[in-house]
Amino acid sequence: MTEKPHVSVKDLHVNARTDSGRxxxxxxxxxxxxxxxxxxxxxxxxGSGKTTIALSLMGHTRTGCHIASGDIRVGDNAVTSMTSRQLAAFRGTGVAYVPQSAAAAFNPSKRIIDQVIEITVIHHLMSRSKAETKAVELFRALGLPNPETIGKRYPHQVSGGQLQRLSAAMALIGDPELVIFDEPTTALDVTTQIEVLRAFKSVMAKKGISGVYVSHDLAVVAQVANRIVVLRGGEVQEEGDVDQILNEPAHDYTKDLLNAFKPATHVAQGQREADAEPLLEVHELYAGYGPTKDGEPVAKVLKDVSFKLERGRNLGVIGESGSGKSTLARAVAGILKPYRGYALFNGKELGAGIKDRTKEQLQKNQIVFQLADTALNPAHSIESILARPLAFYHGLRGAKKERRVIELLDMVRLPANIRHRLPEELSGGQKQRINLARALAAEPELILCDEITSALDTVVAAAILDLLKELQRELSLSYMFISHDLSTVEAICDDVLVMLQGEVVEALPASEMSQKAQHPYSKLLISSIPKLDTGWLDRVDADPVFAAQMADR
Structure with a gap:
């Protein structure tokens, strides 16, 4: 690097205290x-340390951790030497942060504009009218719809992709010298991800702001970064410009990350039998949310959805945010009552809602949710979490219950002693394995997997998929896999449904989806998957056919 660095990290050491006090x-x-x-x-x-390092650039560490030594400088600011008061003044103006979950960054009870401009009030940067004018300019630059009025809404009144761009506006309004992006597109569908990446890249380039982008997704990194630092176990394994890392990696670990990113070869999980009775049949299902009027909800989502899932096979459901795929999973699970249509399980009609179902129907049909953090009770130990379904479905108590908890942990490849921990003491991948173990405790025949790998890094997600396949072979399970990631669905599913605005627009074998999809929306989803190619985003932006498809979706 020939010019003087704007950000410099030198010999950074961060320590943490373990459960035992070591x-x-x-x-x-x-x-x-x-x-x-x-x-x-x-x-x-x-566990590589990427988020810990990113947070240290703000002079911040997680509970139980501290910066032991090293030097961090951002512009003229010696971050590691700052007092608490100086750091408070530095954050928001010297450095800003865009989180993985924009929803967690916003207060649901306050209007968006008040939260976006809050940093200008705290640091007395400008008048309210100037701050609001600047916020609208940022909304426009970030490609947000109705930039003059979107700030008057509350967070729940905008989409996930819009909220992610609004969190970037919140970070940028104080004119920081450095912006940290911590996995900001991980939970977004592929078409929304393109819009967000395009907005981030454009605004950062125009303002000439330095950035640190934390990610496990190499294809996303290829679109937004100039250089890559590869981390493992808190140490730098390799550093270089994007093309060199992607095309000529020097370190074996970098090569492993690249290999983990490559799509898995599809192998059908179950063979179709001509006269096999479906495990699950859904007939002309309609569902929605909100108060009812004439027996139908005000907000209609699912419209005339029908499909079959045969025993031992896996069905993938893909589509962007708002397509209805998670609503479908909730309706099948009984969490949301459909207002029309019905489902059969093992040839018998399922109760419309959870309260309408028999204990056996509840037992045989389990769901694993996307966000492990919100799905696990933070106040309960892992043993307590796993023991509840064991007691409810099987009446297990005492030593038998404890033995079964250990068996379940072994099934999901976790050590027995982890049962004494709380969820906050586990990694994201470990928490998702606990979610899976809780579903397995019921001894189900069908598991509904709702975006269960979307928040996990590539290596951990691949390990979860391998575990699902292994459990399927051992326990004769079937999966219904909800996802916005076509490569994930192709790796584990036999058949795929494509959903758009609450309807199924295409159904194909997973192995044929990429080559034989006919519906324009299916083709758009396929073409929106980022490639390990630094010029990919610029090319799709320049493609008039792609632009027209994005506008029409």
Missing amino acids: MVEIIKGVSFDVAPGEMVALIGES
Whole structure:
């Protein structure tokens, strides 16, 4: 790097205290620079230290951790030498942060504009009228609809992709010298992800702001970053420009990350039998939300959805946010009552809602949710969480219950002693395995998997998919896999439904989806999957056919 770096990290060491009180080193002498206007990506699997390092650029560490030594400078600011008061003044103006979950960054009870401009009020940067004018300019630059009025809404009144761009506006309004993006597109569908990446890239380039982009998704990194720092176990394994890392990686670990990103070869999970009775049949299902009028909900979502899932086979349901795929999973699980249509399970009609179902129907049809953090009670130990379905469905108590908890942990490849921990003490991948173990405790025949790998890094997600396949072979399970990630669905499913605005617009075998999809929306989803190619985003932006499809969807 020929010019003076705008951000400099030198020999950073971060320590953490374990459950037993022992001090361990989690960041081990990390050094890297960021030039003015440059975007540097930190990549690596869960536990590599990428988020810990990103937070340290703000002078912040998680509970139980502390910066032991090293030097961090952002512009003229010596971050590691700042007092608490100085750091408070620095955050929002010197450095800003865009989180993975925009929903968690916003207060649901306050209007968006009040939250976006809040940093200007805290630091007395400008008058309210100037702040609101600047916010609208950022909304427009970030490609948000109705930039003059969107700020008057509440967070729940905008989409996930819009909220993610609004969180970027919140970060940028204080004119920071450095913006940290912490997995900001992980939970977004592929078409929304393109819009968000395009907006981030454009605004950062125009303003000449330096950035650090934390991600496990190499294809996303290829579109937004200039250089990549590869991390493992708190140490730098490799550093280089994006093309060099993607095309000529030097370190074996980088090669493993690239291999994990490549789509798995599809192998059918179950063979179709001509006269086999479907495990699940859904007939002309309609469902929605909100108060009812004339027996129908005000907000209609699912419209005339029908399909069959045969025993031992897996069905993928794909579509962007708002397509109805998660609503379909909730309706099949009985969490949401459909207002028309019905479902059969093992040839018998399922009760419309959970309260209408027999204990056996509840037992045989389980759901695993997307966000492990919100699905697990933070106040209960892992043993307590797994013991509840064992008691409810099987009446297990005492030693038998404890033995079964250990067996379930072994099934999902977790050690027995983890049962004494709380959810907050586990990694994202471990928490999702606990979610899966809780579903397995019921001894189901069908598991509904609602975006269960979307928040996980590539390596951990691949391990979860391998585990699902292994459990399927051992326990004769079937899966209904809800996802916005076509490559994930192709890796585990036999058949795929494509949903758009609450309707099924295409149904194909998973192995044929990429090559034989006919519906324009299916083709748009396929063409929206980022490639390991630094010029991919610019090419799709320049493609008039793609632009027209995005506008018409």
